Amino acid sequence: MQVSDFDYNLPPELIAQYPAVQRDAARMMAVNRSSGEIVHTNFKSIPDYLQEGDLLVFNETRVFPARLFGKRVKTGGKLEALLLEEKEPGIWEALVRPGRYARQGEEVIFGDSLQAVIGEGTASGGRFIKFPTQDQQEFWEQVYKIGEVPLPPYIKRPAEEMDKDRYQTVYARSVGSAAAPTAGLHFTEEILEQLQDKGVQFAFVVLHVGLGTFRPVHAQKVEEHQMHAEFWRLD
Known part of the structure; x- marks a missing residue:
């Protein structure tokens, strides 16, 4: 498989340089796997798409100003x-x-x-x-x-003091990452509480995000890319 198979057009002006004022106000697209229906909403509605007994696994690594x-x-x-x-x-x-x-x-x-x-x-x-x-x-x-928070390379602005809070998940506990596990940045304490009240189960792991986030892929084929190692822990 060619790395170029994953290329797509993303206009620079569509890459947000600052987070939404409210974490859960970020846009979200939901796809119904049965019907194929696509719904455009925001992350605040994530509890509507999860049911009692579902399991969410969170990476509780904490970014430090590296x-x-x-x-x-x-x-x-x-x-x-x-x-x-x-x-x-x-x-x-x-x-x-x-x-x-x-x-x-x-x-x-x-x-x-x-x-x-x-x-x-x-x-x-x-x-x-x-x-x-x-x-x-x-x-x-x-x-x-x-220290400064090492923002991703697609953020074309200097790091600011507020990044030490916003480039961090609300459930971050274990210090060790040079970059945030970005999939979790939109969760709020209120959403977590709603999910728990609904019967959604939580599990926590630690995976410290490191070198791979900052290293470009030079290989032409996916199979030839040499992945780096990262620290992880399961309790």
Whole structure:
């Protein structure tokens, strides 16, 4: 199967750059599998399409502000890092820009005081970054203070403070994603309550969204595309 089989025309002006004011006001299309009838509505009506005994599985991963901006200590040159996964305590796999100028062993400061050292390259084309601080609470406080939410590449605007809330599901619990599980962004606490009252069952898993969200597909055939690995957990 060719990757090009999935190409379609999507005019840029139809790609929303900001979320709807209300999460559940987003548009939704429902298809009746028996009759083929198509209904255009909004997500607020999702409880009308679910019945008692239906099961919804939610990914409760939580996005953190994984995009950090800093400077190289030796030259003062700007550097950007997108944290993907903590491999060992204090050692992160990351995408670094401009990567060709970031040399192994070079010291970097993100924000005003978050120190780091550039490590070797990774098998997926990223870099390892070591944060010397041993205080996890201090590390996360710094990340949440200076980091930005890494918005998808089709969002052509700078990240804003409100993205830390809106680019997050209302049921997010487990910190670890560099991107949101977008299918769940339109659920509200009210909708979840309506579904529970209706007898719809919930199950929760964790799948931290990482590198694959930001890497383009270069293969010509679907079967040749090399998928990356992501952390998951079933409780």
